[in-house]
Amino acid sequence: MDAWASxxxxxxxxxxxxxxxxxxxxxxxxxxxxRSFGTTAALHGVSLDIRAGELIALLGxxxxxxxxxxxxxxxLDVPTSGRVLFDxxxxxxxxxQERNVGLVFQSYALFRHMTxxxxxxxxxxxxxxxxRPSRSExxxxxLELLELVQLSGLEKRYPTQLSGGQRQRVAFAxxxxxxxxxxxxxxxxGALDAKVRRDLRxxxxxxxxxxxxTTVFVTHDQEEALELAxxxxxxxxxxxxxxxxxxxxxxxxxxxxxxxxxxESSVLPVHVRNGQVWLEDRPLDLPAGTLRDGPGxxxxxxxxxDVVSKARNGISGIVTTVRRHGGSRRFELEIDQGxxxxxxxxxxxxxxxxxxxAVLPRRWRIYQ
Amino acid sequence: xxxxxxxxLKRPSVIPGFGLAFGFALTYLGLIVLIPLGxxxxxxxxxxxxxxxxxxxxxxxxxxxxxxxVTSLIAAGINAVFGVVIAWVLVRYRFPAKRLLDxxxxxxxxxxxxxxxxxxxxxxxxxxxxxxxxxxxxxxxxYTPLGIxxxxxxxxxxxVVRTVQPVLEEFDREIEEAAATLGARRDQTIFRVxxxxxxxxxxxxxxxALARAVGEYGSVIFIAGNIxxxxxxAPLLIVIRLEEFGYAEATAIGTAMLxxxxxxxxxxxxxxxxxxxxxxxx
Amino acid sequence: MTNLSMAPVxxxxxxxxxxxxxxxxxxxxxxxIAVAFLALFLLLPLGAVFVEAFRxxxxxxxxxxxxxxxxxxxxxxxxVAAIAVPTNLVFGLAAAWAIAKFEFRGKSxxxxxxxxxxxxxxxxxxxxxxxxxxxxxYLGPYLQSHDIQIVFALPGxxxxxxxxxxxxxxxxxxxxxxxQGTQDEEAALSLGASGWQTFFRVTLPNVRWxxxxxxxxxxxxxxxxxxxxxxxxxxxxxKTNTMPLHVEILYNEYNFAAAFAVASxxxxxxLFTLIVKATLEWRYAGQIAASRRH
Numbered sequence: 001m002d003a004w005a006s007x008x009x010x011x012x013x014x015x016x017x018x019x020x021x022x023x024x025x026x027x028x029x030x031x032x033x034x035r036s037f038g039t040t041a042a043l044h045g046v047s048l049d050i051r052a053g054e055l056i057a058l059l060g061x062x063x064x065x066x067x068x069x070x071x072x073x074x075x076l077d078v079p080t081s082g083r084v085l086f087d088x089x090x091x092x093x094x095x096x097q098e099r100n101v102g103l104v105f106q107s108y109a110l111f112r113h114m115t116x117x118x119x120x121x122x123x124x125x126x127x128x129x130x131x132r133p134s135r136s137e138x139x140x141x142x143l144e145l146l147e148l149v150q151l152s153g154l155e156k157r158y159p160t161q162l163s164g165g166q167r168q169r170v171a172f173a174x175x176x177x178x179x180x181x182x183x184x185x186x187x188x189x190g191a192l193d194a195k196v197r198r199d200l201r202x203x204x205x206x207x208x209x210x211x212x213x214t215t216v217f218v219t220h221d222q223e224e225a226l227e228l229a230x231x232x233x234x235x236x237x238x239x240x241x242x243x244x245x246x247x248x249x250x251x252x253x254x255x256x257x258x259x260x261x262x263x264e265s266s267v268l269p270v271h272v273r274n275g276q277v278w279l280e281d282r283p284l285d286l287p288a289g290t291l292r293d294g295p296g297x298x299x300x301x302x303x304x305x306d307v308v309s310k311a312r313n314g315i316s317g318i319v320t321t322v323r324r325h326g327g328s329r330r331f332e333l334e335i336d337q338g339x340x341x342x343x344x345x346x347x348x349x350x351x352x353x354x355x356x357x358a359v360l361p362r363r364w365r366i367y368q
Numbered sequence: 369x370x371x372x373x374x375x376x377l378k379r380p381s382v383i384p385g386f387g388l389a390f391g392f393a394l395t396y397l398g399l400i401v402l403i404p405l406g407x408x409x410x411x412x413x414x415x416x417x418x419x420x421x422x423x424x425x426x427x428x429x430x431x432x433x434x435x436x437x438v439t440s441l442i443a444a445g446i447n448a449v450f451g452v453v454i455a456w457v458l459v460r461y462r463f464p465a466k467r468l469l470d471x472x473x474x475x476x477x478x479x480x481x482x483x484x485x486x487x488x489x490x491x492x493x494x495x496x497x498x499x500x501x502x503x504x505x506x507x508x509x510x511y512t513p514l515g516i517x518x519x520x521x522x523x524x525x526x527x528v529v530r531t532v533q534p535v536l537e538e539f540d541r542e543i544e545e546a547a548a549t550l551g552a553r554r555d556q557t558i559f560r561v562x563x564x565x566x567x568x569x570x571x572x573x574x575x576x577a578l579a580r581a582v583g584e585y586g587s588v589i590f591i592a593g594n595i596x597x598x599x600x601x602a603p604l605l606i607v608i609r610l611e612e613f614g615y616a617e618a619t620a621i622g623t624a625m626l627x628x629x630x631x632x633x634x635x636x637x638x639x640x641x642x643x644x645x646x647x648x649x650x
Numbered sequence: 651m652t653n654l655s656m657a658p659v660x661x662x663x664x665x666x667x668x669x670x671x672x673x674x675x676x677x678x679x680x681x682x683i684a685v686a687f688l689a690l691f692l693l694l695p696l697g698a699v700f701v702e703a704f705r706x707x708x709x710x711x712x713x714x715x716x717x718x719x720x721x722x723x724x725x726x727x728x729x730v731a732a733i734a735v736p737t738n739l740v741f742g743l744a745a746a747w748a749i750a751k752f753e754f755r756g757k758s759x760x761x762x763x764x765x766x767x768x769x770x771x772x773x774x775x776x777x778x779x780x781x782x783x784x785x786x787x788y789l790g791p792y793l794q795s796h797d798i799q800i801v802f803a804l805p806g807x808x809x810x811x812x813x814x815x816x817x818x819x820x821x822x823x824x825x826x827x828x829x830q831g832t833q834d835e836e837a838a839l840s841l842g843a844s845g846w847q848t849f850f851r852v853t854l855p856n857v858r859w860x861x862x863x864x865x866x867x868x869x870x871x872x873x874x875x876x877x878x879x880x881x882x883x884x885x886x887x888x889k890t891n892t893m894p895l896h897v898e899i900l901y902n903e904y905n906f907a908a909a910f911a912v913a914s915x916x917x918x919x920x921l922f923t924l925i926v927k928a929t930l931e932w933r934y935a936g937q938i939a940a941s942r943r944h
Contacts, residue, residue, distance in 0.1 A: 076545050076669050096548040096669050109546035112647045113564045123550035126560070158646055178550055378754035383835050384845035386752050393745035397763055400813055404778035405770070407788055411781055450687045457684040461677055469685065471928035475692045477867070478920035478927075480874025482894040483913040486901050487695035490702050490910075497698065522691050544670045554672060583771025586876035586894070590901065603773035607881060610777065615786055622774045629769040637762075 025052040025214040026087040026181045028073065033082030035068050042068040043238045045082065050216065052087075055208050057225035058218045060235035061261070066218045069235070070184050073216060075099040086181060102180030102213075106187040108171040110159040116170050117142050117155035123178035145173040148207070165196040172204075176211070185217035189224065201228055222262050226250060234258050256367045259299040266342035268298045268315065268335070270366060277366065280336050285313045285360055296368040300361035302330065303345045307359055314358030317342070322353065333357065405626070412623035415616055423620035428596055429605060433624065436602040439513055440581035443520035444528075448574045451528025452566065458529070459536045473530070476523045481586025488519055489591045511593030516601065519587040524577030531573035532566055539565065568643035572636050579632040583625060699917045702910035714900075714908035715915060722888040723896035723912070729804070730879075730892060731872040734811040738868055739861070742819025747853070750827030751835065761824065767816045775813045776881025779806055802884030807892065810878035818868035822860045826938065830856055859934040863927065870923040874916055 028050040035043040043065045050056050058066040071077035073084060075096035084091045091099060111119050120142040124133055133141065146152055149169035159167055168188065175183060188204065189197040205228055208215055219225050225232045226246040234241040234249060234257075242249060242258045253259040260267070271278040272293050277286045279298075285308070286298075308314040317333030320341075324330075328345050335342060344359055378386060412420055423429060457463075458470050476484065491497045492509035499509055509515050539562065547557040585603040593599040600608075602625055609617040671677070704711055714720060748754070749761055767775065781787050783800035793800060800806045834856060838848040854861075876894040883890045891899065893916055900909035930938060 074549055076549070096545075097551045097553060099549075100551070101549055103546065103549040105542045105546055107540065107542055109540060109542040111543065111547075111561055111565075113567075122547070122552070122560075126547075126550065126552040126556045160645075160647060174546075174550065378752050381752055381832075382839055383751050383832055383848075384839075385747060385849070386754070389744040389747040390752075390754065393741060393748055393760070396741045396744070397760075397816070400809070400816060401763070401766055404782050404813070405766075407782050408774070408778045450683070453680055454684045454688065457681050460671065461681055463681050467928070467932075469688055471924050472688060472692055474924055474927065475696065475920065478870045478874075478923040479696070480876060480894050480897075480913075480916045480920070482876040482897050483699060483874070483916045483920075484695055486897065486906075486909060486913060487698040487702075490698045490906075491694060497694070518691075522695065525691060541670050548669050558672075579769050583769075583774070584877075585771065585773045585880075590898075603771050603877065606771075606773050606777060610780060610881065613786065615781065615784075618777055619781060622771075622777050625771055626774060629771070633769050 025212055027052050027085075028091075028182055028214055028216070029083075029085040029088070030069070030073075031083040031085070033069070033072060033079045033084065035065075035072065035077065035079045041238055043072075043079070046235075046238070046240055048233060048240065048243065050214060052214055053212045055205070055215045055228065055230045056217070057229035057232045058216060058235060059220070059222060059225040059232050059261075061220060063237075064235040065238040066220075066235045067186060068238075070103075070186055070216065070218050073182065074101050074103045074184050076103075100178060100181050102175030102178060102183045104168075104171045104175050104183075104185045104188055106190050108159075108167045108191075110167055110170055110174075112159050114158075115155065116146065116151065116157050116159070116162070119159070119170055120145055120155075120173045120177050122174065142173075142177060145177055148176070149173045164192050165200060168192065168200065172207075176213075180213065183213040183215040185215065187219055188217055189221075190219075197224075204228065226262070234261065236261070251363070253299075253365065256297060256299065259365060259367075264302050264343075265299050266302055266344070268300075268340055268342060270296050270298045272296055272366070272368070279315060282316075283313050284315065286364065288366075291366055291368065294368055296366040298361075298364060298366050300342070300364040302343045303328070304362045304364075305344045305346070305359045306362060307346060307357060310358055312358065312360070314360045315342070316356060316358040318356050319353055331357075333359070408619055408622055408626070411615070411619045415620060419616070420620050420623070423617050424624045426617075428600075429602075429617075429621055431597045432600050432602040432605040433621070435513060435516070435598075435600065436582050436625075437628070439516045439520055439601075440524075440578050440584075443517055443524050443581050444574050444578040446517075446521050447524045447528045447577045448570055451525065451573060451577075452532055452563075452570060455529045455532040455536055459533060473526050476525055481523065481584070482590070484522055485519065485587040485590035488515070488522060488587065492518060492591060510591050511595075511599065513592075513599055515591035515593065516588050516599060519591050520581040520584060523584055523587050524581050527577035527580065528570060528573030531576065532569045535566055535569040565647070568639050568647070571639045575632050575636045575639070579629050582628055582632075696917060696921075699910055699913050702906060703914040705910075706907040710907055711911045711914075714905075714911035719888045719891070720896060720908075720912055723891045723893045724915070726804075726807070726891065727873050727893045730808055730811050731869055733808050734815055734872045735865060735869050737812055738815050739819050739865060741816065742823050742861075742864060745820045746823035746827045746857075747849075749824050750830070751832050764820045764824070765817050767813055770813075772814055772875065772877030773881055775878035776810050779809050779813075779882050801882050802886070802890060804890070806882035807879050807890065810882045811872050811875050814875050814878050815868045815871050818871065819861065819864035822864035822867075822938065823857055826857055826860045827853070858937075859930055860938040863930045863938050866923055866926045866930075870919060873919055 030046060030048040030050075032045045032047055033043055034041065034045050046065070046069060058069060060066045068077060072079050073091075075091075075094065078092065111122065114122065117139070121138045124138045124141065127133075143152070143155065146155055149172055151166060151169055151173070154162065154166065159170065162170065168191075172188075189200050192200065201224060217228070226249070229246060231243060231245055232249045233243050236257050242254045244252070249258065250262055253262060256267075259265050268279060270284070272288050272291045272295075274293070275288045277284045277288050277291075277298070310316070315333075315335060317335040319331050320334045321332040322329055323332075325345070331344055331346050333342050333344060334340075346357070346359070415423070424433070454473065458466065458473075489496070489510050492499045492502075492515055494500065494503045494508065494510065496510065502509060507514075509518060543561060543565075544557050547561045548554075552560065583603060585601075585607070588601055589604055592601060592604070594604055602621060606618045606621050606625075609615075609621065672680070745760070745764060749757055780801050782789055783793060783806060784790055785794065785801075787801075800809070834852050835848050838852045839845075843851065873892075874894060875892075876898070879892055880895060880898070883892070883895055885891060885895060885899065887899065893912055897909050897913045897916070900906075900912065
């Protein structure tokens with residue numbers, strides 16, 4: 001059913017540029033935005049610069065404030081303090097209706113009593129007469145958008161007669177129809193199954209590259225954020241933990257939260273003494289660099305370790321379990337008489353149970 | 369019927385008691401409801417089509433049926449409008465004594481119709497609480513079709529409120545937010561997005577209120593005045609015919625009313641089926 | 651404080667904003683319309699009953715409700731309800747058991763038939779029994795020859811009352827028991843309980859609040875029914891007059907204060923019914939049928 005995912009978009013590019021030439025993408029600036037509900041704070045002074053045309057992911061666990069921030073950008077929620085600027089102009093003074101932001105809801109929020117075509121054209125039909133296109137123009141534009149989201153032929157259907165992925169695309173076309181200054185997506189693929197999700201991701205990236213909207217999407221799925229976004233904003237407990245490209249976020253996580261939230265990780269308590277990293281009473285062959293003396297936590301990625309000879313100061317442990325993990329094998333190492341456990345991926349030859357093995361991470365971080 | 373094979377009445381189950389429960393329920397319904405109703409229809413059929421037609425087209429019968437139907441239609445219409453407002457207010461706003469008011473909506477279900485009838489008459493009679501204010505203005509409520517209308521609004525009030533209320537409660541606020549982000553003003557959102565979604569519930573409530581009103585007797589006869597051709601409702605005419613031992617007339621009018629009720633019942637089922645197809649079950 | 655008094659109900663998760671509600675004046679207007687409409691059509695008539703009942707004074711009131719004919723009407727009403735309500739309770743349980751716990755042919759038809767009496771005029775409910783059991787009725791000659799009186803006597807009143815109250819218990823139980831499914835019963839049976847044990851110890855406790863809810867509504871209608879009972883009663887004072895019929899007779903005799911005095915007892919019954927109903931809805935919302943949760 002999802003033949004659309006692999007279809008070429010080339011024949012649409014001409015129409016598309018015409019469709020969106022009237023609105024150029026805007027910069028979005030968030031300055032010290034805080035939001036509290038009663039005594040609980042959902043956002044503590046968040047600041048963020050989003051460049052025009054960027055595709056930004058707000059990534060975080062539930063309750064991190066990412067949806068609150070999205071709703072503030074949309075005008076559905078009002079910050080307790082702080083400012084939001086579109087191209088340098090205050091956006092908070094604008095009502096939702098005036099803000100002209102395209103929001104795609106997680107539940108899609110399609111109008112069930114309207115056909116697909118009526119859903120897409122709704123934003124144009126409710127415009128004040130002076131700005132409202134003619135009926136035929138509304139129909140033409142709606143059909144064009146349905147072609148863009150590859151739903152041509154389904155315009156007379158009702159939302160309940162569509163699959164989840166199709167509804168998602170109707171919601172998307174409906175948001176695009178108002179020629180939004182910013183496009184906001186709340187967990188855009190949250191309700192879809194894994195296969196459809198992957199297809200839609202690529203599709204979204206292609207549409208974004210073609211239409212060039214400043215786009216912000218909320219997700220709790222790191223894979224989605226890392227694959228799709230130009231930059232990822234990691235949120236936790238109402239604060240921004242890190243902003244960066246997917247590579248920066250993955251390779252240089254700047255906090256234990258980001259390291260453990262993004263990708264897989266193992267943690268060991270270590271000590272830094274005299275420029276040396278110590279695991280209990282044994283030094284490790286890891287350069288302490290500028291780390292100051294004191295306790296710290298060593299974060300490493302299971303697939304980023306090498307087996308080292310006993311002669312070197314590695315993390316030595318005993319293999320307690322071996323598990324299949326996709327195309328490789330995962331070993332659980334018991335370290336320091338069972339006080340600590342870490343998971344690592346090792347070559348097959350090292351797999352015998354109860355054998356002792358020493359490893360060193362290729363990439364790692366110590367947070368103090 | 370999926371899952372029930374061949375000639376079997378029911379799908380096999382480990383739970384006992386089907387025969388007893390089903391047999392009892394069916395016998396009970398048969399004896400209390402179906403056979404007596406069937407007897408009336410058989411009796412009506414024995415009049416022959418011409419005989420039946422003669423009775424129901426008798427001018428007094430026609431006047432009574434028309435009065436019952438037209439006043440019920442208007443009352444159900446009034447209830448549709450105010451019922452939606454009441455449901456809206458009860459679901460969407462917070463205000464003092466809201467729960468009390470919510471509970472009170474069911475009063476017409478709980479208050480015996482005869483009590484409602486005499487109370488409304490006491491209020492709207494020319495010397496009554498409100499009637500005495502209206503009388504100098506030349507407005508007569510009690511003992512006119514207007515009085516019938518008041519009584520029918522009273523007894524039909526809960527139907528629209530109680531069918532719209534749960535639908536409005538389940539209505540996803542995100543849909544209204546979506547309309548707002550697309551640029552719709554609040555009134556546009558309400559009239560183009562929310563109310564259209566409530567239409568099946570409103571229609572259902574309207575039809576239920578209408579069905580109840582057409583057959584209503586107790587609350588109406590005290591306030592109606594019961595003047596033939598003017599303020600005599602169809603159920604009252606049945607009672608009058610019965611008291612005159614005009615069983616044939618009573619049966620024919622009763623059967624005609626039963627047909628109207630069935631029509632409304634079918635209408636409700638069609639609306640519900642349409643709603644499920646169009647809007648899904650949730 | 652006034653600000654609080656008509657605040658919009660917040661959207662879930664405390665995320666509500668002004669976006670999904672109306673402006674203050676519109677809210678005030680709509681609340682005003684709703685309250686005025688309910689006050690005019692519901693509160694005023696209810697108030698009128700009590701005011702009119704005490705118009706001539708308290709002693710006249712108590713005389714009216716304690717004179718022999720009134721007491722006879724009260725007794726008859728109680729007797730009728732005491733027969734009709736349990737009968738419909740048993741029917742409701744049987745129908746709900748069959749519909750909710752089994753898949754069978756004609757299930758939706760049976761379900762629809764249960765609601766049938768609601769769409770039949772109460773006058774017709776009386777008429778059909780007259781046609782069946784009256785002197786001119788199908789069974790009239792047989793009953794007369796055996797000296798059995800149904801119409802214009804207690805059995806007719808009971809039958810008409812049962813007819814109009816058939817759906818009350820069943821319509822509360824069927825959706826709830828359908829929602830609850832058969833797992834509890836299957837578990838009990840697999841643990842060795844007998845059919846009746848399963849019913850009394852598992853099924854019945856699961857639906858007790860819905861059952862009470864249905865019984866209370868059924869009772870209100872049984873005691874208050876007017877049209878159907880009026881047709882079959884014969885209006886014999888002190889013998890076949892229920893309370894609503896007694897109200898009618900007093901009213902037609904221009905004995906308004908007495909009519910309203912007896913009516914006030916029925917109004918109290920209505921208030922009691924509403925209180926029980928609202929309490930059950932608030933306290934046991936999850937344990938009465940889905941359609942009633944609001």
